[in-house]
Amino acid sequence: MRFILLRHGETLWNVEQRLQGHENSELSERGRQQALRFAKYAAALNPRHVVSSDLGRTRETARLLGYGEVACDKRFRELHMGEWTGRTKPELIANHAEDYGAWRAGRFTPHNGEDWDGFRARVAEGVRHWLAQAEGDVLAVVHSGVIRAACAEFLGLPPALTVPTTPGAAAILNFADSRGGEAKLEGYNIGALAPDDSTAD
Template sequence: MSKNAGVRTLILLRHGQTEWNAVDRMQGQIDTDLTELGRRQAKEAARELVSRNAIALIASDLKRAHDTALALSEHAEIPVVLDPRLRETSLGDWEGLTHLEVDSDYPGARVAWRLDAHYRPPNGESKLEVGARALPLVRELFAERQDWPGRTIILVAHGGLIAALTAALLDLPPQNWPALGGLANTSWVQLSSHGPGIDQPGWRLDVWNAAAKVAPDVL
């Protein structure tokens, strides 16, 4: 028996590039489209991840994540299941603004947001709230997918959501959440659960910000 026979592997993949990513515009839950580069990135990531023995593919219902997941689905021949709990952080009044506009209108706020998991953009969500929104999905998969041990589940989502969910799964203290930095487009995170069950999952962070490297795309 493989030494990993009982290990549940979870891959969290960020969507491909959008036009708004390219110009540093805050997307949040606004539904934007992939660029041509973003679609190429999705196909490259799919070729890289198809060998991961995946049994399920679940995506945010925002188009940029759904379309990225469809590229994986074509390679892995697994249907895409959409789940709105995987949507990006709601950025409230910041959505649609560029980074420079946010810095001009709300001096110091983006720095505070990056460094404080409790910080909530005006009419938006804190990182802690985003983690709490997504965590039940993984707990449900733990309970329902008896075929998960020894295999992989892939979630396709957004940079802020992935960082928050990772911190929540690892049960990091809120002051340590900023240790998980930004993710490039179609980069992924890999976690593995080595614990005895849902109440003691024993999550480990195996990989952070891995990429198939189609093109320079650094945040």
């Protein structure tokens, strides 16, 4: 069974390299084109079920893919950034390099933010739920952090060892069954023309 994790298209905050977390930012024109470009991959993958995070940027991406009515699951929201919400990646690296590196590795939580272990657990719960419900391949329109959390939970990949998924690109985890045990990585950054590290993590 495949669990296809698609990162939403680029947003206006992505362009500015701002951490979004639970805040919403509209898709940029490039982001809309990224979603439209992935539609051919989605059609070829032909998932049994489609679900998205409940945040606007994922729901808009799903709509552009041709899935106007999808189930929304809060468990697939991005990591809550706390007081780092809206701050830019270059500014954080310039002024809080050690904390930023530790946060990217899952060892630091910004004030009022969500800790990595809790985030990973809620994402894993969502993945297992939809695997069991769908009885087949699932396409989940989510966020970069959600993809890292799923890779950590089911592949044992530490977050510091995965590059951010490019907006409008996907990772595919292949599960032996619907119980959501250990998975194999079938693909990463699928749909991207080239890796894009210009957006915030």
